[in-house]
Amino acid sequence: xxxxxxxxVLSQLLAKYPATGGALFQVYNDLTxxxxxxxxxxxxxxxxxxxxxxxxxxxxxxxxxxSICVVVPCSLSESISTSWLRAAFASxxxxxxxxxxxxxxxxxxxxxYKISQGIVKPPV
Numbered sequence: 372x373x374x375x376x377x378x379x380v381l382s383q384l385l386a387k388y389p390a391t392g393g394a395l396f397q398v399y400n401d402l403t404x405x406x407x408x409x410x411x412x413x414x415x416x417x418x419x420x421x422x423x424x425x426x427x428x429x430x431x432x433x434x435x436x437x438s439i440c441v442v443v444p445c446s447l448s449e450s451i452s453t454s455w456l457r458a459a460f461a462s463x464x465x466x467x468x469x470x471x472x473x474x475x476x477x478x479x480x481x482x483x484y485k486i487s488q489g490i491v492k493p494p495v
Contacts, residue, residue, distance in 0.1 A: 372396060377403065384413055384422040391421040394444035398473040399424055401481050402442065409437065418458035419443065423470075442471045442483070460488055 411426035427437035
């Protein structure tokens with residue numbers, strides 16, 4: 372991992388949160404290399420005891436431009452709760468209306484779930 376090009380960007384938070392380092396490394400590389408996010412920055416989320424990732428996600432609609440998103444990585448083996456999700460929102464300033472939780476597995480699969488604050492009516 373130390374020889375990977377993304378390691379210098381992640382090294383400080385990988386050392387600070389070693390239990391969640393694998394998920395952070397996997398999601399960061401998925402977003403930057405496979406999904407081609409731009410202006411990516413790694414955020415410290417001490418209330419969640421992990422790092423988050425903020426960046427611009429490309430959109431297929433060229434008239435809109437990229438949207439800014441926040442992703443909080445975790446592994447499939449972790450238990451998360453509503454209080455953990457509240458802490459994730461509270462750790463971000465300004466608090467976004469939605470975040471993505473990236474759940475990683477040992478086979479390098481990553482699933483992204485969009486989580487909104489409060490009760491949100493789904494689009495019709």
